[in-house]
Amino acid sequence: MPKDTLHDGLIAPGFDEGSCLSRYQSNLYRKISPHKPSSYLLSRLRNYEHLHKKCGPHTKSYKTAMAQLKSSDQGNSSVGGSTECKYVVWISYSGLGNKILTITSAFLYALLTNRVLLVDRGKDMADLFCEPFPEKSWLLSKDFSIKEKFNKFDQKSPHCYGNMLKNKKNTSSELVPSFLYLHLAHDYDEQDKLFFCDEYQSLTGKVPWLIMRTDNYFVPSLFLMPSFEQELEKLFPEKETVFHHLGRYLFHPSNHVWGLITRYYLAHLAKADERIGIQVRTFESGPSPLQHVMNQIYACVFKEKLLPQVDKQKPVVTAPSGIPKLKSVLITSLTSGYSENMRNMYWEHPTVNGDLIGVFQPSHEGHQQTDKNLHDRKAWAEMYLLSLCDVLVTSAWSTFGYVAQGLGGLKPWILYKPENQTMPNPPCRQVMSMEPCFHAPPFYDCKAKRGVDTGALVPHVRHCEDMSWGLKLVGSHESHDQL
Amino acid sequence: MPKDTLHDGLIAPGFDEGSCLSRYQSNLYRKISPHKPSSYLLSRLRNYEHLHKKCGPHTKSYKTAMAQLKSSDQGNSSVGGSTECKYVVWISYSGLGNKILTITSAFLYALLTNRVLLVDRGKDMADLFCEPFPEKSWLLSKDFSIKEKFNKFDQKSPHCYGNMLKNKKNTSSELVPSFLYLHLAHDYDEQDKLFFCDEYQSLTGKVPWLIMRTDNYFVPSLFLMPSFEQELEKLFPEKETVFHHLGRYLFHPSNHVWGLITRYYLAHLAKADERIGIQVRTFESGPSPLQHVMNQIYACVFKEKLLPQVDKQKPVVTAPSGIPKLKSVLITSLTSGYSENMRNMYWEHPTVNGDLIGVFQPSHEGHQQTDKNLHDRKAWAEMYLLSLCDVLVTSAWSTFGYVAQGLGGLKPWILYKPENQTMPNPPCRQVMSMEPCFHAPPFYDCKAKRGVDTGALVPHVRHCEDMSWGLKLVGSHESHDQL
Numbered sequence: 007m008p009k010d011t012l013h014d015g016l017i018a019p020g021f022d023e024g025s026c027l028s029r030y031q032s033n034l035y036r037k038i039s040p041h042k043p044s045s046y047l048l049s050r051l052r053n054y055e056h057l058h059k060k061c062g063p064h065t066k067s068y069k070t071a072m073a074q075l076k077s078s079d080q081g082n083s084s085v086g087g088s089t090e091c092k093y094v095v096w097i098s099y100s101g102l103g104n105k106i107l108t109i110t111s112a113f114l115y116a117l118l119t120n121r122v123l124l125v126d127r128g129k130d131m132a133d134l135f136c137e138p139f140p141e142k143s144w145l146l147s148k149d150f151s152i153k154e155k156f157n158k159f160d161q162k163s164p165h166c167y168g169n170m171l172k173n174k175k176n177t178s179s180e181l182v183p184s185f186l187y188l189h190l191a192h193d194y195d196e197q198d199k200l201f202f203c204d205e206y207q208s209l210t211g212k213v214p215w216l217i218m219r220t221d222n223y224f225v226p227s228l229f230l231m232p233s234f235e236q237e238l239e240k241l242f243p244e245k246e247t248v249f250h251h252l253g254r255y256l257f258h259p260s261n262h263v264w265g266l267i268t269r270y271y272l273a274h275l276a277k278a279d280e281r282i283g284i285q286v287r288t289f290e291s292g293p294s295p296l297q298h299v300m301n302q303i304y305a306c307v308f309k310e311k312l313l314p315q316v317d318k319q320k321p322v323v324t325a326p327s328g329i330p331k332l333k334s335v336l337i338t339s340l341t342s343g344y345s346e347n348m349r350n351m352y353w354e355h356p357t358v359n360g361d362l363i364g365v366f367q368p369s370h371e372g373h374q375q376t377d378k379n380l381h382d383r384k385a386w387a388e389m390y391l392l393s394l395c396d397v398l399v400t401s402a403w404s405t406f407g408y409v410a411q412g413l414g415g416l417k418p419w420i421l422y423k424p425e426n427q428t429m430p431n432p433p434c435r436q437v438m439s440m441e442p443c444f445h446a447p448p449f450y451d452c453k454a455k456r457g458v459d460t461g462a463l464v465p466h467v468r469h470c471e472d473m474s475w476g477l478k479l480v481g482s483h484e485s486h487d488q489l
Numbered sequence: 490m491p492k493d494t495l496h497d498g499l500i501a502p503g504f505d506e507g508s509c510l511s512r513y514q515s516n517l518y519r520k521i522s523p524h525k526p527s528s529y530l531l532s533r534l535r536n537y538e539h540l541h542k543k544c545g546p547h548t549k550s551y552k553t554a555m556a557q558l559k560s561s562d563q564g565n566s567s568v569g570g571s572t573e574c575k576y577v578v579w580i581s582y583s584g585l586g587n588k589i590l591t592i593t594s595a596f597l598y599a600l601l602t603n604r605v606l607l608v609d610r611g612k613d614m615a616d617l618f619c620e621p622f623p624e625k626s627w628l629l630s631k632d633f634s635i636k637e638k639f640n641k642f643d644q645k646s647p648h649c650y651g652n653m654l655k656n657k658k659n660t661s662s663e664l665v666p667s668f669l670y671l672h673l674a675h676d677y678d679e680q681d682k683l684f685f686c687d688e689y690q691s692l693t694g695k696v697p698w699l700i701m702r703t704d705n706y707f708v709p710s711l712f713l714m715p716s717f718e719q720e721l722e723k724l725f726p727e728k729e730t731v732f733h734h735l736g737r738y739l740f741h742p743s744n745h746v747w748g749l750i751t752r753y754y755l756a757h758l759a760k761a762d763e764r765i766g767i768q769v770r771t772f773e774s775g776p777s778p779l780q781h782v783m784n785q786i787y788a789c790v791f792k793e794k795l796l797p798q799v800d801k802q803k804p805v806v807t808a809p810s811g812i813p814k815l816k817s818v819l820i821t822s823l824t825s826g827y828s829e830n831m832r833n834m835y836w837e838h839p840t841v842n843g844d845l846i847g848v849f850q851p852s853h854e855g856h857q858q859t860d861k862n863l864h865d866r867k868a869w870a871e872m873y874l875l876s877l878c879d880v881l882v883t884s885a886w887s888t889f890g891y892v893a894q895g896l897g898g899l900k901p902w903i904l905y906k907p908e909n910q911t912m913p914n915p916p917c918r919q920v921m922s923m924e925p926c927f928h929a930p931p932f933y934d935c936k937a938k939r940g941v942d943t944g945a946l947v948p949h950v951r952h953c954e955d956m957s958w959g960l961k962l963v964g965s966h967e968s969h970d971q972l
């Protein structure tokens with residue numbers, strides 16, 4: 007196996023190839039990334055894999071930690087603290103794009119705190135992804151004792167860390183609980199957000215089981231915590247590559263999804279001279295946004311010269327060179343109107359430069375159907391297909407698009423969110439970095455104990471292009487750009 | 490211009506290239522036909538062009554003939570007979586596939602009777618087709634005097650030949666009318682059908698203007714008329730090539746339609762290793778035929794090995810050679826259900842042999858919208874695109890499919906017409922010849938003056954595969970096959 011099939015060393019050797027074809031075949035579809043993982047990241051990943059092997063499901067350490075959890079769950083006031091292995095348990099929550107980003111966030115947190123990441127399999131995690139770590143599964147074993155309680159954990163649960171802080175209970179005592187529930191979802195409150203203050207990490211640090219529910223890519227806030235600063239600098243000298251590297255490390259499409267990806271790619275995209283991905287996701291309620299969003303897409307791709315305009319006067323235009331370029335447009339959307347409109351336009355009229363444009367949309371599922379097997383497989387396949395494009399246009403606020411851009415190492419043109427059923431002006435802009443946006447970051451200065459604009463503290467954590475209050479990591483070149 | 494761009498001599502030299510790109514570019518998209526036109530056909534076409542030039546719109550002869558028509562129309566009992574040029578006027582009628590076949594029939598009749606074909610431009614004939622003859626238009630001039638009456642001509646019109654025969658009027662007298670209306674549509678009666686008896690051709694032969702309304706490809710019945718037998722034998726030694734040659738001679742897509750054809754072909758079909766056209770046309774009323782027709786299509790393409798089956802057990806199948814074939818399926822249909830179903834099947838599952846299948850449908854117009862400009866352009870483009878495929882599956886009874894097969898020189902697998910919402914068994918068969926089917930032929934022995942099975946008189950006129958009472962021309966090889 008040549009070295010580059012292992013993704014610049016991201017992938018540990020020794021996996022079984024047949025059970026996860028994508029791990030070894032993705033290099034046939036992706037261009038080689040210009041971003042190389044640091045050797046420190048690679049060595050930390052190898053260390054993590056070692057830890058995961060030691061602590062993963064069904065190991066002796068796992069059983070010990072489970073036993074402690076179980077006894078505390080049964081009402082014994084047995085406390086944690088002295089287990090050999092500590093865990094972050096990720097609860098399956100929200101849409102698939104969100105899931106991919108939150109698993110990444112949880113994994114980075116685990117890496118920084120020497121914990122082992124375990125993933126709640128939900129309805130289809132095992133169906134969608136290969137195992138990322140050698141030998142031991144990342145999936146929570148089915149007998150995990152408090153799994154049935156996952157769905158009931160909320161901000162008011164007695165084990166919710168934010169709630170405990172509110173009630174000033176337990177948090178500063180010597181008694182370390184065997185598990186904590188961390189509520190880091192969009193609706194989390196001031197106390198829940200204290201998780202991102204170093205001083206509150208001292209307790210969490212001792213708890214063997216941290217159980218986390220989140221729909222946020224909270225990585226940018228980890229970069230604002232002094233305790234992780236040095237380590238993150240070493241792990242990611244190129245700051246805008248966090249999701250790019252960790253996403254490629256963690257998320258390998260299962261064979262079922264790989265079949266969807268490769269068949270679609272080879273039949274529709276492979277032979278084009280250029281591939282343009284357009285991810286259309288609308289969050290407007292009320293009347294169909296088709297008209298103004300369609301206009302916005304055209305305004306964006308024409309203004310930015312991503313696609314050629316059409317000539318409505320001439321029936322045929324010959325490319326000046328005589329050899330027209332073939333561009334394939336991959337549109338993903340829950341509805342079929344956008345691709346039909348564009349396909350018709352490029353069928354009915356020639357482009358001004360004679361280029362040929364094919365427009366393709368794999369599915370139009372109508373509405374979000376999270377956790378339905380085939381639906382989720384297609385959603386994952388489509389994110390991945392977008393990531394294989396050469397140029398990307400994405401929709402504001404959508405983690406679906408963030409995943410595509412991050413895996414692809416692409417800086418998309420992002421379509422601003424329309425307000426009042428009107429096309430924004432300008433329609434889009436190219437993003438500063440390929441990192442996802444953290445949609446609900448804390449605005450709190452832990453030291454000064456007061457509000458602060460967390461998007462103005464350091465050059466590499468900035469507000470997002472598509473959401474003024476969001477935070478994202480940017481590289482050192484981009485951090486001086488004007489928003 | 491190399492010789493083969495002129496379609497084996499079918500096309501006369503000297504046309505302006507820019508005004509009709511398809512005439513000179515179609516050879517870039519079509520395989521060379523294995524069927525060569527006879528040199529006699531070529532010389533007769535050159536003669537015809539000469540005649541057309543002499544008699545076409547705005548010539549002196551045309552004006553003379555027009556004047557005669559006008560004066561008779563104004564009630565003068567002026568009679569025809571002595572004009573220099575005689576005409577067949579084709580009335581625009583029925584769907585586009587029908588139109589193409591009936592123009593061809595009228596043209597062959599004109600060729601056999603030394604008449605000049607003039608075409609009623611209807612709503613869009615000029616928009617869809619190039620001029621087929623050099624110098625003089627085939628379109629009826631807009632000032633053609635009795636054009637407004639076209640829509641009113643019917644079986645009961647006094648100038649309807651069948652009606653005249655019914656009333657025993659005028660037909661054997663010395664008085665030759667200046668025009669006759671020939672009603673050769675599906676609802677024509679016994680007297681109308683006498684047109685196909687030699688003895689009744691003696692009057693029609695003298696009439697300067699024959700005005701014809703038909704939705705029938707009546708060529709097979711011309712082959713049963715002794716007076717034309719010798720000439721047809723010389724023109725078409727290969728009998729199943731009548732529409733193949735005349736269709737390629739007459740019907741060149743206008744530049745607008747050529748744009749539709751070439752853009753679609755290059756963006757979706759050109760790069761495939763094989764192109765399979767599937768033309769889906771349903772004539773069932775009542776509940777949607779989607780389910781049983783879809784089943785029928787699969788049953789046909791799998792049984793005849795036109796497309797590979799899918800493997801529903803395996804997520805990925807690798808082609809034994811390592812290099813999968815790419816097959817593009819072009820589906821045409823008024824609705825999108827068939828292509829969506831097939832596209833999903835080949836996306837969700839691998840083929841048993843690892844081949845890749847792309848499924849494409851240019852339009853789904855919902856319902857027939859004859860004579861709407863863009864609708865008809867697309868219909869014509871789709872017939873033509875089907876004709877560029879390597880393999881064809883067509884629907885019973887549809888002239889849309891006949892046009893595609895004839896232009897393409899293809900013997901399609903024809904899907905039998907379902908009865909009672911049930912899939913026929915067998916689902917399809919390959920046709921004996923690429924000729925269209927004459928849907929409403931006469932069953933009359935002109936000599937014996939009694940009914941006869943006209944599909945059993947000569948080896949080269951047989952009943953159609955898709956319509957037991959229809960007639961079609963078959964080649965000498967096929968004429969001994971069992972139906």
Ligand SMILES: Nc1nc2c(ncn2[C@@H]2O[C@H](COP(=O)(O)OP(=O)(O)O)[C@@H](O)[C@H]2O)c(=O)[nH]1
Nearest residue numbers: 101102103104338339340374384385404405406
């Ligand atoms: N197949 C497909 N599913 C989509 C598309 N857009 C949204 N969805 C569905 O809706 C869900 C949206 O949730 P998520 O992936 O978290 O993205 P977000 O809501 O845009 O941030 C996806 O996971 C899919 O289930 C699309 O373009 N294609």
Ligand SMILES: Nc1nc2c(ncn2[C@@H]2O[C@H](COP(=O)(O)OP(=O)(O)O)[C@@H](O)[C@H]2O)c(=O)[nH]1
Nearest residue numbers: 584585586587821822823857867868887888889
């Ligand atoms: N674009 C398009 N139009 C179709 C299709 N099938 C039927 N139509 C429309 O319906 C008409 C059918 O009439 P015709 O061409 O005479 O074919 P027939 O009725 O199948 O013999 C066409 O001319 C089109 O206007 C199709 O697959 N694609």
